[in-house]
Amino acid sequence: MDWDKLRIFHAVADAGSLTAAGDTLHLSQSAVSRQIRALEEMLDTVLFHRHARGLILTEQGELLHDATRAMSRRLDAAAARIRDSREEVFGELRVTTTIGFGTLWLVPRLPRLYEKFPDLRIDLMLEERVLDLPMREADVAIRMREPSQADLIRKKLNMVHMRLYAMPSYLAARGTPKRLEDMRDHRLVSQNTRSTQVAAGETLIHTLMAVNVGSTLTVNNYFGVLQGVLSGLGIGVLPDYVIADFPEMVRVLPELQSAAIPVYLAYPEELRSSKRIKAFRDFVLDELALHASRRARLKV
Numbered sequence: 001m002d003w004d005k006l007r008i009f010h011a012v013a014d015a016g017s018l019t020a021a022g023d024t025l026h027l028s029q030s031a032v033s034r035q036i037r038a039l040e041e042m043l044d045t046v047l048f049h050r051h052a053r054g055l056i057l058t059e060q061g062e063l064l065h066d067a068t069r070a071m072s073r074r075l076d077a078a079a080a081r082i083r084d085s086r087e088e089v090f091g092e093l094r095v096t097t098t099i100g101f102g103t104l105w106l107v108p109r110l111p112r113l114y115e116k117f118p119d120l121r122i123d124l125m126l127e128e129r130v131l132d133l134p135m136r137e138a139d140v141a142i143r144m145r146e147p148s149q150a151d152l153i154r155k156k157l158n159m160v161h162m163r164l165y166a167m168p169s170y171l172a173a174r175g176t177p178k179r180l181e182d183m184r185d186h187r188l189v190s191q192n193t194r195s196t197q198v199a200a201g202e203t204l205i206h207t208l209m210a211v212n213v214g215s216t217l218t219v220n221n222y223f224g225v226l227q228g229v230l231s232g233l234g235i236g237v238l239p240d241y242v243i244a245d246f247p248e249m250v251r252v253l254p255e256l257q258s259a260a261i262p263v264y265l266a267y268p269e270e271l272r273s274s275k276r277i278k279a280f281r282d283f284v285l286d287e288l289a290l291h292a293s294r295r296a297r298l299k300v
Helices: 002-016 017-026 029-041 060-083 097-116 168-174 178-183 199-209 221-230 275-298
Strands: 049-050 056-057 093-098 120-126 140-143 151-158 162-166 187-191 215-219 235-239 250-252 261-268
Touching: 002 017, 002 029, 002 056, 002 060, 017 029, 056 060, 093 097, 093 275, 097 120, 097 221, 097 235, 097 275, 140 275, 151 275, 162 168, 162 199, 168 250, 178 199, 187 199, 187 221, 199 235, 215 221, 221 235, 261 275
Parallel strands: 093 120, 093 140, 187 215, 187 235
Antiparallel strands: 049 056, 140 261, 151 261, 162 235, 162 250
């Protein structure tokens, strides 16, 4: 298939107009129109519905646009990696991690990464679904389990535990539980066990629920749990990495915690030499070292 025609088709599909696409490609409207007609004849199909307000893709056009969009992304990524290998750190870096780790730990620290690399463009995808790194759904991932996909470089970052935290004002008003059974007299703020989360956290929540906690607030992500705790609503189940950033919180029932949860950073083997990946990896490791130092001073 003619790559030049596909390039012109992609520009027209994005712009929704022959004229706008021509301006982008520095071609006349008639030249763009001829290339689109030739592509439609080659494929024996109609790719656009034409009306007074512009062009709309047909069903067949949508299928082709999906393909050209994927091609364009791969070509852009390849070009960026080529430049990356010999120039400064810049361009798009697609990072995926969980909603909890992304909102509570990673995003608040990103200003320091941007300060060092102002031309970096990070596309942060926060979701519990594990994206396919070899298929380039993302460039780098931070996950709460060891990645099982092949052809990945993986590095264990640290271990996380789910623990119980509350605000001093809440404990002053309601008292501090001394035993697990005392949780019956408190409000538990936790992630909903029906939502996606690590098994260790879910197990801890089930243990707490088993003592017949009277009042609960369940949220579908840890950011909501944190806000509930900071608002004095109750005792929350949270990852231990939050305490360094919110030292005013008090750990409750310190003998009670989840099993250890490993945290891994992973990226495709083909990106081993990427300066963007190296910059992000080194940033995360440096921030984790600072985080560990703060926690050590807090003795938590």
